[in-house]
Amino acid sequence: MKSTARGGSAVEVLLVEDSPGDVRLTQEVLLEANQRVHLHVATDGVEAMAFLRREGRHGNAPQPDLILLDLNLPRMDGREVLAQIKEDDRLKTIPTIILTTSSAEADVTRSYQLQANCYLTKPVLLDAFEGVVKSINDFWLTKVKLPYQSHSG
Amino acid sequence: MIPSRAHSSGRWSSGRACLCGVEMNVFKSTTSSGDAPASASRAREASATGGRPRWRVSRDRLIATLAVSLALVAAIDFWTSAALVASILFTFPLALCALQGSTRLLWITTATAAALTAASGAWGHDRGELQDSWTTVANRGLLVASLIVLAGLIHFWIIERERALLDIAEIARQRGELTAQNVQLDDLVQAASRDLGVREAADKHLAQVEGGYRELLEAAPDAMVVVNERGEIVLLNQQVKKQFGYGRDELIGEPVTMLIPHGFAERLIADGTRTAAEALAQQIGMGIELSGRRKDGSEFPIEIMLSPLERGDGVLVTAAIRDISVRQAAERHLAQMESRYRGLLEAAPDAMALVGMTGRIVLVNVEAERHFGYRRDELVGHLLEAIIPDGAAVLRELHRRSVEAADAKRDGEAIQIGAALEVRGLRKGGGEFPIEIMMSLLRDAEEPLVTVAIRDITARRETEARLLATMAELNRSNEELGQFASIASHDLQEPLRMVASYTQLLAKRYKGKLDADADEFIGFAVDGANRMQRLIQDLLSYSRIGTARNVLTATSSEQALAQAIENLQGAIEASGARVTHGALPDVRGDRVQLVQLFQNLVGNAIKYQRGGVPEVHVSSARVAADGSKWMFSVHDNGLGIDRKYFDRIFGMFQRLHKREEFEGTGIGLAICKKIVERHGGNISVESRLGEGSTFRFGLTGSEQAS
Numbered sequence: 001m002k003s004t005a006r007g008g009s010a011v012e013v014l015l016v017e018d019s020p021g022d023v024r025l026t027q028e029v030l031l032e033a034n035q036r037v038h039l040h041v042a043t044d045g046v047e048a049m050a051f052l053r054r055e056g057r058h059g060n061a062p063q064p065d066l067i068l069l070d071l072n073l074p075r076m077d078g079r080e081v082l083a084q085i086k087e088d089d090r091l092k093t094i095p096t097i098i099l100t101t102s103s104a105e106a107d108v109t110r111s112y113q114l115q116a117n118c119y120l121t122k123p124v125l126l127d128a129f130e131g132v133v134k135s136i137n138d139f140w141l142t143k144v145k146l147p148y149q150s151h152s153g
Numbered sequence: 154m155i156p157s158r159a160h161s162s163g164r165w166s167s168g169r170a171c172l173c174g175v176e177m178n179v180f181k182s183t184t185s186s187g188d189a190p191a192s193a194s195r196a197r198e199a200s201a202t203g204g205r206p207r208w209r210v211s212r213d214r215l216i217a218t219l220a221v222s223l224a225l226v227a228a229i230d231f232w233t234s235a236a237l238v239a240s241i242l243f244t245f246p247l248a249l250c251a252l253q254g255s256t257r258l259l260w261i262t263t264a265t266a267a268a269l270t271a272a273s274g275a276w277g278h279d280r281g282e283l284q285d286s287w288t289t290v291a292n293r294g295l296l297v298a299s300l301i302v303l304a305g306l307i308h309f310w311i312i313e314r315e316r317a318l319l320d321i322a323e324i325a326r327q328r329g330e331l332t333a334q335n336v337q338l339d340d341l342v343q344a345a346s347r348d349l350g351v352r353e354a355a356d357k358h359l360a361q362v363e364g365g366y367r368e369l370l371e372a373a374p375d376a377m378v379v380v381n382e383r384g385e386i387v388l389l390n391q392q393v394k395k396q397f398g399y400g401r402d403e404l405i406g407e408p409v410t411m412l413i414p415h416g417f418a419e420r421l422i423a424d425g426t427r428t429a430a431e432a433l434a435q436q437i438g439m440g441i442e443l444s445g446r447r448k449d450g451s452e453f454p455i456e457i458m459l460s461p462l463e464r465g466d467g468v469l470v471t472a473a474i475r476d477i478s479v480r481q482a483a484e485r486h487l488a489q490m491e492s493r494y495r496g497l498l499e500a501a502p503d504a505m506a507l508v509g510m511t512g513r514i515v516l517v518n519v520e521a522e523r524h525f526g527y528r529r530d531e532l533v534g535h536l537l538e539a540i541i542p543d544g545a546a547v548l549r550e551l552h553r554r555s556v557e558a559a560d561a562k563r564d565g566e567a568i569q570i571g572a573a574l575e576v577r578g579l580r581k582g583g584g585e586f587p588i589e590i591m592m593s594l595l596r597d598a599e600e601p602l603v604t605v606a607i608r609d610i611t612a613r614r615e616t617e618a619r620l621l622a623t624m625a626e627l628n629r630s631n632e633e634l635g636q637f638a639s640i641a642s643h644d645l646q647e648p649l650r651m652v653a654s655y656t657q658l659l660a661k662r663y664k665g666k667l668d669a670d671a672d673e674f675i676g677f678a679v680d681g682a683n684r685m686q687r688l689i690q691d692l693l694s695y696s697r698i699g700t701a702r703n704v705l706t707a708t709s710s711e712q713a714l715a716q717a718i719e720n721l722q723g724a725i726e727a728s729g730a731r732v733t734h735g736a737l738p739d740v741r742g743d744r745v746q747l748v749q750l751f752q753n754l755v756g757n758a759i760k761y762q763r764g765g766v767p768e769v770h771v772s773s774a775r776v777a778a779d780g781s782k783w784m785f786s787v788h789d790n791g792l793g794i795d796r797k798y799f800d801r802i803f804g805m806f807q808r809l810h811k812r813e814e815f816e817g818t819g820i821g822l823a824i825c826k827k828i829v830e831r832h833g834g835n836i837s838v839e840s841r842l843g844e845g846s847t848f849r850f851g852l853t854g855s856e857q858a859s
Contacts, residue, residue: 021651028658101646105745124650124686126657 011141014040014064016048016081017099018073022122026068026099029133034141040064045076049084052091066140067096069116071107079110086115093147095140099132221306247300251307254314263304267297375458376474380409382467396476398448412474413457416443445474453478504607509600512537512548524588524609526581537605541590543576544605551592551603569593578607586611634696645689653682684818691820695805698746698827705832707855708744710785711737714771717751721759730759730767737773738783740852746828751787753821754848758789760815767791781854782834788847794840802838825850 011034017023023041030037040061042048048069051058067085071078078098085091095117100107103121111119120136123129247266250259370377370390376397379388386404394400397412404411445455456477462469495516498505504521508514517532525532525540537544547570555568570592578588589610595602656678664672711734718725718732725732732755740747751771758769768790776782794802794809801807803826806819825848829836834851 019647019651021655025654025658101650122650124646124653125683126654126661129654 009036011037011066012040012062012064013037013066013068013141014042014048014051015068016042016045016073016078017068017070018043019070022070025129026133029130030137032130033134033137037137037141038062044074045078045081048081049076052085052088063090064094065146066136067094068099068136069096071098071100071102071111079114082111082114082116095144095146097136097140221303247303247307251310254311256308256311259304259307259311263300266300373473376476378404378409378412378472378474379462380470380472382469384408384410386412387469393474396447396474397445403448409472412445413443413455414446414452416441442477445476454481501606504609506532506537506605506607507595508537508544508548508603508605510548510552510603512545515602521607524580524607525578526584531581540579541576541588541605541607542579544590547574547576547590547592548603551594555594555601575610578609587614637696646686649682649685649689653679653686656682688818688820691818691824694749695820695824695827698824698831705741705743707739708742708747709737710740710742710747710773710783710852713742713744713747714751714755716748717755720748720752721756724756724759728759728762728767730769732759732769732771734771735773737771737785739855740783740832741855742832742852743828746831750825750828750850753825754787757821758787758791758846760817761789761791761810763792765790775854776851783852783854784849785852786847786849788845790845792846793842793844794838794846795842796840799838799840803836 013030015023015026017026023043027039030039040051042051048067050056051061052064054061069078069081073081078100082096082098085094085096092115098111098116098119099122100120101122108119120132123132247259247262250262370379370388373390373392376392376395377388377390378386378393381387386407386409389401389404393404393412399411441457441459443455443457444452446452454477456475458473458475460471460473462471494507495518498507498516498518501518501520504524505518506514506521507516514532514535514537517529521532522529527540532540537548551568551570554570558568574591575587575589578586580586587610589608591606592603595604656675660672660675660679664675714734714737721732724730755769755771759767770788771785772788773783773785776784798807798809802809803822805823807823808817808819810817826836829850829852832852834853836848836850838846838848840846
């Protein structure tokens, strides 16, 4: 099941997640589903914005094709990051998926108000989690036609 | 004697005084000279000391005397011119003596003049001025003789004048006596007419009285009766006829008891122990309430006012008689109203005061005394501001509104202020306390009055304060609970997910690569993590029911059930369950919670089965007693529940089955109970072991709310 949209080239994904356990688990499951994924990790909101704006040590960072964003983060939380992405003309076209443990109604509503592209809850069971990650890959990284982006920036 | 009479009777003094002015002046001068007896010398003194009367009396005679004296001197002069000087010299002293009215002085002067005349002849002879001594002697004799004649004339005149003065005094004295006699005679005549009671005189008198007072009486608005000392009616006006039904002729001369059977006569006239005047002195001006009797015998309440009319022939009493039946009825009505007001006032649980428009307190009840610490008499007549400082402002506003209403001719409108107007009350001694007042205008009263209902709200204020504090505390604890829920939803699940996920990853990658024990251990770890996950989820849903601030809105219970069935699709397909329902109404509810409610109940119905095909039916019915309420039923053909567990199953973590038999956290029905209660209803169960169960809960229809 190769990506037709990207024509075999690498897929840049930014995962914003503070829990090392979750980072590793997502990495395991996502790479199992799609070997072409380049997974970049930011462990808090400030670092995520620095990566996206290519600031500091992220000067050569590629523009990601997809952002997986947790809501509860140190320093700058996911809601703030989402708001800044969607206010930035260069960044707002990047599909941003909320991937979080919270199933609170308020979080869901707020995220969509801030124009999140979709909201996913991390399932507890591994099988279910694998299912979620696979469907992200199938939909966002395979089927969806995304705007053209120059990876080298 | 005369002056004293004049002073004792004013009636006489003025009249006579103008008739005889001269005499009066004489009397006055006599009186002013002291207490000298009435005699000739006194009269002489009077004439000597008096002013104008002496001149008036003596002038004519003095001129005559001077004329005679001049004529004599002229005649003598014919003979000799030397006598002229002497005659002129002596005429004036003689005239002076005449004026003085003293005969003794007159003769001394004459003697002196004669002596001088005789002596002057010798003096003139010595000087040789007189040629003929005979002539001179004859002249001197003539001169002296004429002097003596003149003095005699003057003497006679003085005597005559004295007599005239005495006569005048005598006449005055006699006149005084006559006056005294006249007065006595008058008294006698009056006494006679009174004592004899001459019918004719009385009639004449009455006619005079009638003539004088008739107009006055007729002008009076009341019935007026004039009664004599014997209690007989002597005069009356038209009003009497109107009020009592008698004609004038039927009453004149009749006893007043015909009109006023009791009281009038007893009080005044027939009271033997007192004189009429004394009796009157006690009664005059007072409104005496008695009863009057009409010609037809009927009686009616009257008020009489008495006034005395002092006549020469006795005391007449004028009685003004007023029919007070209307007023008495009004007074009775007023008294009734007042007692009713008072009754109303005292029956009120609140402090009440009745005040005038100026704020002056007219009436207070016992509660008002108790609240403010004043006695009734310390409040009545004082201003409302003394106990309610803001009362005046409220009263003014009330007055303004009443004027407004009157201007707009909204007479029927109730004028009142407040219902819950909160102001300060002042206790005796200065203590303040919060009160609630309500004022309303009593317009039917003669003077507009305002009822003031006063409620002490100290206790309520305290309760309110406590309630507010409790509410704040409750809000704080609710917020904390909400925070706890959100913390639990994320922070508690994160580590749990790590445990569950990595044990599963272990199981997936290393199952069969380690030994059988490792596989079993990994299995327990995964199962424990899963159950913990469900417990946390259920606890979270339970806590969210209470903390969610969603308001209840019109919600279709049918759609909520459809959503629940959809959520349960997996279980329904797995068990082959048949879920049916009747028509379900719109209710006031929280959609998410209603879905959960149906989901838990239908889910339980499918789950608790022993092999058979689950059949679940959901229905609803209006509650007879209250059309807005709906009773829902969820009926199943499952295991059924023992009666003794009916209450227990709705509690937290209550399970009736072993875990091996049925999965579950024991929170599902607790959640159901909480949801129904939050919607204002109750949930209950009817069941028999082995015969299925019916869960019933009430919800409010949305018809009236939406």
